[in-house]
Amino acid sequence: MSGDTLRIDRSAKTLRTLALERMREAIMGFHFxxxxxxVERPLCDQLGVSRSVVREVLRQLEAEGLVQMIPxxxxxxAKPDLGRTDEIYELRALLEGIAARACALxxxxxxxxxxxxxxxxxxxxxxxxxxxxxxxxxxxxxETLFEAADKRIAxxxxxxxxxxxxQLRSMTIASENRREPAIAEMTxxxxxxxxxxxxxxxxxxxxxxxxxxxxxxxxxxLG
Amino acid sequence: MSGDTLRIDRSAKTLRTLALERMREAIMGFHFxxxxxxVERPLCDQLGVSRSVVREVLRQLEAEGLVQMIPxxxxxxAKPDLGRTDEIYELRALLEGIAARACALxxxxxxxxxxxxxxxxxxxxxxxxxxxxxxxxxxxxxETLFEAADKRIAxxxxxxxxxxxxQLRSMTIASENRREPAIAEMTxxxxxxxxxxxxxxxxxxxxxxxxxxxxxxxxxxLG
DNA sequence: CATCATCTTATGGTATACCATACTATGGAG
DNA sequence: CTCCATAGTATGGTATACCATAAGATGATG
Numbered sequence: 338m339s340g341d342t343l344r345i346d347r348s349a350k351t352l353r354t355l356a357l358e359r360m361r362e363a364i365m366g367f368h369f370x371x372x373x374x375x376v377e378r379p380l381c382d383q384l385g386v387s388r389s390v391v392r393e394v395l396r397q398l399e400a401e402g403l404v405q406m407i408p409x410x411x412x413x414x415a416k417p418d419l420g421r422t423d424e425i426y427e428l429r430a431l432l433e434g435i436a437a438r439a440c441a442l443x444x445x446x447x448x449x450x451x452x453x454x455x456x457x458x459x460x461x462x463x464x465x466x467x468x469x470x471x472x473x474x475x476x477x478x479x480e481t482l483f484e485a486a487d488k489r490i491a492x493x494x495x496x497x498x499x500x501x502x503x504q505l506r507s508m509t510i511a512s513e514n515r516r517e518p519a520i521a522e523m524t525x526x527x528x529x530x531x532x533x534x535x536x537x538x539x540x541x542x543x544x545x546x547x548x549x550x551x552x553x554x555x556x557x558x559l560g
Numbered sequence: 561m562s563g564d565t566l567r568i569d570r571s572a573k574t575l576r577t578l579a580l581e582r583m584r585e586a587i588m589g590f591h592f593x594x595x596x597x598x599v600e601r602p603l604c605d606q607l608g609v610s611r612s613v614v615r616e617v618l619r620q621l622e623a624e625g626l627v628q629m630i631p632x633x634x635x636x637x638a639k640p641d642l643g644r645t646d647e648i649y650e651l652r653a654l655l656e657g658i659a660a661r662a663c664a665l666x667x668x669x670x671x672x673x674x675x676x677x678x679x680x681x682x683x684x685x686x687x688x689x690x691x692x693x694x695x696x697x698x699x700x701x702x703e704t705l706f707e708a709a710d711k712r713i714a715x716x717x718x719x720x721x722x723x724x725x726x727q728l729r730s731m732t733i734a735s736e737n738r739r740e741p742a743i744a745e746m747t748x749x750x751x752x753x754x755x756x757x758x759x760x761x762x763x764x765x766x767x768x769x770x771x772x773x774x775x776x777x778x779x780x781x782l783g
Numbered sequence: 784c785a786t787c788a789t790c791t792t793a794t795g796g797t798a799t800a801c802c803a804t805a806c807t808a809t810g811g812a813g
Numbered sequence: 814c815t816c817c818a819t820a821g822t823a824t825g826g827t828a829t830a831c832c833a834t835a836a837g838a839t840g841a842t843g
Binding site: 389392393396397399400403406421424425427428431432435487488489490491494497501 | 612615616619620622623624647648650651654655658682710711712713717720721724751
C-alpha cells in the first residue's frame, strides 16, 4: 500500500467521518491486505489527517470488526474468521429468510416495485461482469428487502456479518458459473415475494444463502 | 450525575480500556440517564483522564450503540429504541432458540455441567432478589449456553441486542411475579438440553424470550 | 561463529493547546 | 414589552508534543 490515493480534503462533513468512510472503503475494497499492519503515523500521512483522527477512526473500525488490535503491535486489518464462516452463513440464512418472509407478508406495492428495480439493477451488474458492481447491487437489493420487511436491526446485523466474510463473498461472486444460479435464485425470491408467498420466499432466501455457502466452502477447501 | 465515583486509576491495562469498561458499566447500570448529555470535558474530570481517551472511548461506545451522537450537540447516552423492541425480541427468540438447539445436539457433558452450575447461580440470584444480580447471572447463563453451542458470533449479536433494551430488560426482571415463571422457563430449557431434545430446547428458549417480550410490551403500554 | 547485552528507533499511549462553531444571555431599539 | 443583534462562552474538532515501552539492530565477548 503506497501513494496518496487515500488523501482526503476537508469540506462538508467532519474530517473523522470522511476518514472513516475512506478507510472502510479501502479495507473492504482490498486496498489493504487482510492482516496488513495499520501503523498510525504512516496512515496520518496517507490520509492527510492527524493522529487523533486516525486513532478515533481505528477505534470505530475496530468496533465494526474491520480492524483488529494485535497486542503489542497495534492495529491491523482484520483477517477473515475462517473458523466462523459456517456460523456466519447460518445466521445470514436465518436472517435473510425471515426478512424475505416478512417482506412477502407486509410489503407495500411501492416497496415491491423498489425491489423489482433493485433486482433489475442487479441483473445489469451481473451483465457488466464486474464483481465489485455485483456486490454493490446485491447489497442494495438486500437493503431494499430488509427495509421493506421493516427489519432494520436485522439489516444492521447482516451488514456486520458481511463485513467479516467480505473477502469470501467477493470470491464467491467471482467464481465460475455463479452467475446463472445466482440470478435464478434471486428471481425465485422476488417471485415468491411478488406473489405473497411467505414460506416460499423464506425458503428461496435460505436456499440462496446456502448455495453461496456451498461455494464458499469449496473455495476454502481449495485454498 | 456528579461526584468522582467513576475515577479510574492507572495500573494494569490501558487507561482507555479501563475507561471504556467504567463507562459501559456506568451507562448499563443507569448511573447516567438515557438521553443525558455526555459532555467531554466534565467526563475527563470525572474519569480523571484526558480528552483523547474520552473521545476514543466515546467512539467505541457509539459503535456499540450505547452512545448516540446528536448532530451539533455531541454525545449523549443512547435512548432505547422503543420502535424496534419487537424486532429485537423476535431476533433474540430466533438466536437463543438456535443456540439452545445446537447445545442440546452437541454440548459435551462437561459443558452441560457448566450450564447447570450457571443455572444454580441464577436461581441463587433470584433468591437474593437483587435485579442487577439476576441480570448478571442470566447473562452468564446464556454466555455459557452460546459457548457450549459454539455460537460465538450469535452471542456477540445477542449481547449487542441486549444493550439496546437494557432498560426494558431490567424492568422486566423487576416486574411482579416474574420470578417463578422465569425460573420455570429456564429450567425447561435446561431439562431439554440435558435430555438432548433439540426441538424442545429450541421451543423452550423461544418461549422464554416470548414471555419476557410479553412483559416488556405490558411495561411499555403502561409507562 | 554464536549468543547475549545494550542501544537505537519505531510505535502506541497520553496530555494539552488551539481553533471553529453553535448556543445563550444580555442589552438596545422599535 | 418584545424582538433582534451582538458578544461571550461552552463545546466539539483538530493538531501536536511528550513519554513509556517494545521490537530490532549492532557490537562485543565467550
